[in-house]
Amino acid sequence: MSFKANVAKVAGKSSYWFLHNVLKGGTSFPGKFAMKIDPNVLSTLAKGYETIIVTGTNGKTMTTALIVEALKKKYGDILTNPSGSNMQQGIVTAFLAHKNKKVKRKIAVLEVDEANVKMVTELLHPSVFVLTNIFRDQMDRYGEIYTTYDKIVSGIKLAPNATIIANGDASIFSSVELPNNKVFYGFKLADDKEDVDLKAPVNTDGVLCPKCDHILHFHERIYANLGDFFCPNCGYHRPELKYQVNRIIDQTPNSLAFQMGQKDYSINIGGTYNIYNALAAYSVAREFGLSEDEVAQSFAENKRIFGRQEIIKYKGKEIDLILVKNPVGLDEVLHMLNTEKDNYSLVTLLNANHADGIDTSWIWDADYEGLDKSKIKKVIVGGHRWHDMGFRLEVSGFDPGLMTTVTNDNELIDELDKLPTKKVYILSTYTAMLALRKSMAEHKIIKAGM
Incomplete structure (x- = not known):
């Protein structure tokens, strides 16, 4: 191992320890830090x-x-x-x-x-x-x-x-x-x-x-x-x-x-x-x-992983957090919701940051029209592009009277408690999901980290 690679490894491990044990995070910064010292450190590791x-x-x-x-x-x-x-x-x-x-x-x-x-x-x-x-x-x-x-x-x-x-x-x-x-x-x-x-x-x-x-x-x-x-x-x-x-x-x-x-x-x-x-x-x-x-x-024995149909228990609610990011994946999630036998509430969170993709037109290619709306008793729309998401749902046949808009995660968490059903499905783009999980950790609903 070269001197540069060794320094990069030690520095990266130290930053990971601090971020993981003190700040309860750090999935990419330690790697960035180590790569600044040695761009090829991965080859050594x-x-x-x-x-x-x-x-x-x-x-x-x-x-x-x-x-x-x-x-x-x-x-x-x-x-x-x-x-x-x-x-x-x-x-x-x-x-x-x-x-x-x-x-x-x-x-x-x-x-x-x-x-x-x-x-x-x-x-x-x-x-x-x-x-x-x-x-x-x-x-x-x-x-x-x-x-x-x-x-x-x-x-x-x-x-x-x-x-x-x-x-x-x-x-x-x-x-x-x-x-x-x-x-x-x-x-x-x-x-x-x-x-x-x-x-x-x-x-x-x-x-x-x-x-x-x-x-x-x-x-x-x-x-x-x-x-x-x-x-x-x-x-x-x-x-x-x-x-x-x-x-x-x-x-x-x-x-x-x-x-x-x-x-x-x-x-x-x-x-x-x-x-x-x-x-x-x-x-x-x-x-x-x-x-x-x-x-x-x-x-x-498989355990659920964060954001991928992750089950979160909160005030008697069973919240299923599901990542959606493209029309085919979203379509399959909507088909899956049609296998639900009980009534439920639907939350849709749409962001358009770089990690999500800045073009949100993909939501029009997903078949919201085919979603069985008879079991959906309440809809919450949020995320940076809540207005686009709300309009898409209205066009697909959702009753605007069933829809509530939230502009931040604290509002959403407050609304979750008021939902009329035990089961709640949250369909969220990537950065909206990360932000929601962070807010839920701050409210002690889930543990911090991944």
């Missing part, structure tokens, strides 16, 4: 680790958490970035924060922002890339989905010996020839479906054939552009799946039961999109030698 990079538009944080819980069953302590701080400085902080323990195999499982894959790969030399999906998201940062995938591919090309474990139901992930070993996962819910010929709804992302630009068709479509795709023009089709979901047994907003192979699995979180996250984690775990029983046990 990651030496000796077998690194798994998880990237894609939606599902990175949940997939990472599920992989970590599964691999712990066999290999003990796993290094990760559980806060979702997924840019280079956050990843450096994860290494600075990790307490090295004696383990059978030094493994790091890291959520990585799509635009940061290349710079992280240059320093980490990962052994596995896990690709979840690509949808329109923060177009001011990423552009179209093809631009986003190009950013990821530029990183993968730096690690030709790494294994790619990718969502085979996403046509984009098998569109580029790469020398890497590839493992694909996906859904196969129906047999004898070769004669089925479906098209995705109008305005669906990524339904042009990556080979010839013809519109893709589907033998089976799960949601958005994901499913058993094929091109009737050039013959491009879904690759062979090594791991697959065979059956969805039951879904509620807080639980999922499904079959992979010959075994049933369950996780304590809702939404079809989270079955994909579980399938990705299952695929990694199986590639790393875990048995089906070990994976099933880890899923059953």
Whole structure:
């Protein structure tokens, strides 16, 4: 270890200790501080680790958490970035924060922002890339989905010996020839479906054939552009799946039961999109030698993570805090809410900071019209762009008489106590979620930190 790298490591660890133990925070600053001293400190910190990079538009944080819980069953302590701080400085902080323990195999499982894959790969030399999906998201940062995938591919090309474990139901992930070993996962819910010929709804992302630009068709479509795709023009089709979901047994907003192979699995979180996250984690775990029983046990024990269907108890209310950030993800959350059997109150928080994406037009692409409004007894609208959100809900058919506007988190916390239902769903963009959690910590509703 060079002198500069050693100074950077010590300084970063010291700043992390102070921020974490005194100020109860610090997910990126220690990494920034260490990188100021040595821009390549990550290369030193990651030496000796077998690194798994998880990237894609939606599902990175949940997939990472599920992989970590599964691999712990066999290999003990796993290094990760559980806060979702997924840019280079956050990843450096994860290494600075990790307490090295004696383990059978030094493994790091890291959520990585799509635009940061290349710079992280240059320093980490990962052994596995896990690709979840690509949808329109923060177009001011990423552009179209093809631009986003190009950013990821530029990183993968730096690690030709790494294994790619990718969502085979996403046509984009098998569109580029790469020398890497590839493992694909996906859904196969129906047999004898070769004669089925479906098209995705109008305005669906990524339904042009990556080979010839013809519109893709589907033998089976799960949601958005994901499913058993094929091109009737050039013959491009879904690759062979090594791991697959065979059956969805039951879904509620807080639980999922499904079959992979010959075994049933369950996780304590809702939404079809989270079955994909579980399938990705299952695929990694199986590639790393875990048995089906070990994976099933880890899923059953999975803990909720901050902001991703995080359950918060407050004055008799059961508050479900859910991050939303793009139209496909929001659509799937709305579909999940339609599986709710009880009456509930809905809170929507819309910000447009850099970390959220400054363009809020994506809320018009989500199907609020299809939301079952009969069970929603009260609506609260907030965030910096509350007026845009309120107007969107009115256009979709919500009764303005049921809607209350709040201009800050203290007002929101006061209103939560007055809501007429026990169940409350808060759909929030990223910076609004962080601000709300900070305010809730100040009110002693939740603990500070992540």
